[in-house]
Amino acid sequence: MSSENGQGEGGAESAPPEQLALIREAVRKAKAPKAKPRTWRGAALAKELPVARVLVDKGVLHLDRYFDYAVPEELDEAAQPGVRVRVRFGAGGRNVRDGRREGGGLIDGFVVERIAESDYSGPLAALAQVVSPEPVLDPELLGLARAVADRYAGSLADVLQLAVPPRHARAEARESTPAPPPPPAPAPGTWQRYGRGADFLASLASGGAPRAVWTALPGPQWAEEIARAVQATLASGRGALVVVPAGRPAARVDAALTALLGEGQHAVLTADAGQERRYREWLAVRRGAVRAVVGTRAAMFAPVRNLGLVVVWDDGDAGHSDDNAPFPHVREVLELRASRDRCGFLLGGWSCTVEAAQLVESGWALPLVADRDQVRAAAPLVRTVGDGDLARDEAARAARLPTLAWQTVREGLRHGPVLVQVPRRGYVPRMACAQCRAPARCRHCAGPLQAQDAGELRCEWCGRGEPAWHCPECGGFRLRAQVVGARRTAEELGRAFPAVPVRTSGREQVLDTVSEAPALVVSTPGAEPVAEGGYAAALLLDGWAMLGRPDLRAGEDALRRWLAAAALVRPQGAGGTVVVVAEPTLRPVQALVRWDPVGHAVRELAERAELGFPPVSRMAAVSGAPQALAEFLAAARLPHDSQVLGPVPVPGTEAGRPRRAGGPPPGEHWERALVRVPPGSGAALAAALKTAQAARLARGGSEPIRIRIDPLDIG
DNA sequence: AGCACGCCGACT
DNA sequence: GTCGGCGTGCTC
Secondary structure (H helix, E strand, C coil): CCCCCCCCCCHHHHCCHHHHHHHHHHHHHHHCCCCCCCCHHHCCECCCCCEEEEEECCCCHHHCCEEEEECEHHHCCCCCCCCEEEEEECCCCCCCCCCCCCCCEEEEEEEEEEECCCCCCCCCCEEEEEEECCCCCCHHHHHHHHHHHHHCCCCHHHHHHHHCCCCCHHHHHCCCCCCCCCCCCCCCHHHHHCCCHHHHHHHHHCCCCCEEEEECCCCCCHHHHHHHHHHHHHHCCCEEEEECCCHHHHHHHHHHHHHHHCCCCEEEECHHHCHHHHHHHHHHHHCCCCCEEEECHHHHHCCCCCEEEEEEECCCCHHHECCCCCCCEHHHHHHHHHHHHCCEEEEEECCCCHHHHHHHHCCCCEEECCCHHHHHHHCCEEEEECHHHHHHCHHHHHHCCCHHHHHHHHHHHCCCCEEEECCCHHHCCCCEECCCCCECECCCCCCEEEECCCCCEEECCCCCEECCCCCCCCCCCCECCCCCCHHHHHHHHHHHCCCCCEEEECCCCCCCEECCCCCEEEECCCCCCEECCCECEEEECCHHHHHCCCCCCHHHHHHHHHHHHHCCECCHHHCCEEEEECCCCCHHHHHHHHCCHHHHHHHHHHHHHHHCCCCCCEEEEEEECHHHHHHHHHHCCCCCCCEEEEEEECCCCCCCCCCCCCCCCCCCCCEEEEEEECCCCHHHHHHHHHHHHHHHHHCCCCCCEEEEECCCCCC
8 A cells, every 4th residue: 555645654644534533533422422511610500401502693504503502600590592692613722721712703692492411522612691681582483594594595594694683782671562452353344355355354363374365456455454464363362474575565554553453553673774673673572562563574584472474465576585695585484484383374465476376276375366346346447559559650659659648648637646657777678679679789799788868879788879870680770669767758748748747756766655636657666656546547668678578577577567556546437547558469468458467377377387487396596606616516416306407607797797786796707507396396405505505615615606596587 | 714733844 | 853834624
């Protein structure tokens, strides 16, 4: 045996490192078979359960396990399960010679459990400090966080960062005033309009755990309907949690709850509240002083006592997807909570996502829908303007708005406010030749051309202006991108109707409500103000802009945004009219005309099942530098029924493109692979990816690999 | 991520 | 001999 390094000492010295480690381990085990909490200088320890199992608050995946610490006598009382602690952690001070251990930084953690004996064979370090005696991490929340971490191949510490708000000492010092007893069981109110609506409320009120996908009728009643479901749950002696996608709907539900339950019965947990207020409200919930919660996505983890109902409104809104690792989605987390806590589940919206349709199809939830007569009575009349109409429409070319749109606005303004939905910048699709539809590209770098507010063309990649575009394919010189920003549209409409005020609502300034007086209200999707008494008409000008996006959800998203705008318009019987500029043959457009979001989602679901697309199959996106990605995929022990698609270059890593959040570092070229598994193997896929990632990080893999379960933007 | 341990060459 | 390079592996 000729060994290259020729140490020649024989025995353990020349063994390969992994064997060495094994030998060392064996020696250590033999010396200290089971450690009683031996610590520095034999300082006095807690008499009962002297070991604290601690989750150290580091998001690193290979530290995603508990560490045992000795509990000094003076911390015995405070170091209860669930409290925040500080511990020494790190390789520092392996100086056991004089029986003292020091070094390693102080880091935060949570006591998960108190136990009699550690199974760690070595001297335990002691808890350095109990940050506060407030138990913030109870077993339910820990279990949920664990489940979410597994579901999304993330670390427990990362999830806890989302689930437990940062401590605020002043907020903690204040006592939470308990809510007065809740009002008695409610009447079903407008829930009568839905087939099984009254039954659903009755079940909640009597302590049941019904699960429903609710297709809300257009109009403003949805918030009150949610409040009634909450009220029914409170009447059963249980708590309720409502999660909405943004601050404005949160304010609506807040107002409805106050109107129905009075003050002090519920807490509002939104991100924009500021640390002290956030923690105060969260603590009131945790302490059981408040039993009902409405909030935005971070509230999905709210530690509501004796949870009886979880509600998610408008689950298709991107606001429900957390943008911190591991990117949990409100709908999925609340599904987990409903299953784990055996509580009621209500997923509602004017539209219907494919995932929601799947919950119904699998039998996990029941549909809560109104019959066609109710829908017809509540919905506005929807008319379309397609390509054919536009081509025949001379006026449209001159004025950039179809004749039908002008007529509808003119008529609507005689009876009240008119809503104009225009695309947001990010949703404007590539410009194309109006004649042959070839995409308009920059002549220098072939980047996509984009119209600026002032109307001139500019390359999205290199920024060069293009003053004299013509189509290289057919010689045409007209571009098909009449869609312009909100301001431009507002100016133009304002000139056409000089007697009418024009109001705009968009990202910079969002209007909450407008009066019933005639006005033009120009808004980007999601920022539409509510009109008192409803809009007389709405113009949806972003049709093909939204449908043109190269995204699996383009159709579903477009329909959702249209329905959200159209739901603010008066019923057809009261003259409410909607005009959508989009091809009437397209499935989402037809679904809008018939006001049939469920039918759309069901067909979409069937199609995705056939093509092996999510959510029927489960997918994960794995991205990183090409070599690192290849190594990762080779090393990962993926489930045998998984299929790797790609890798392909990550769109948007070309130089000069605006960087997207969570994307690669600037100037780096990344690739992305999609891993697909059939239904039922989702958990195995997440586990395999998590294991591979942990192994990689433990080996000190410096090149980052990003894993995202259920990626949102798969072309 | 830090940080110590340990196995290598260059030095007083 | 012993000081110090940085390559591996552990952190209760």
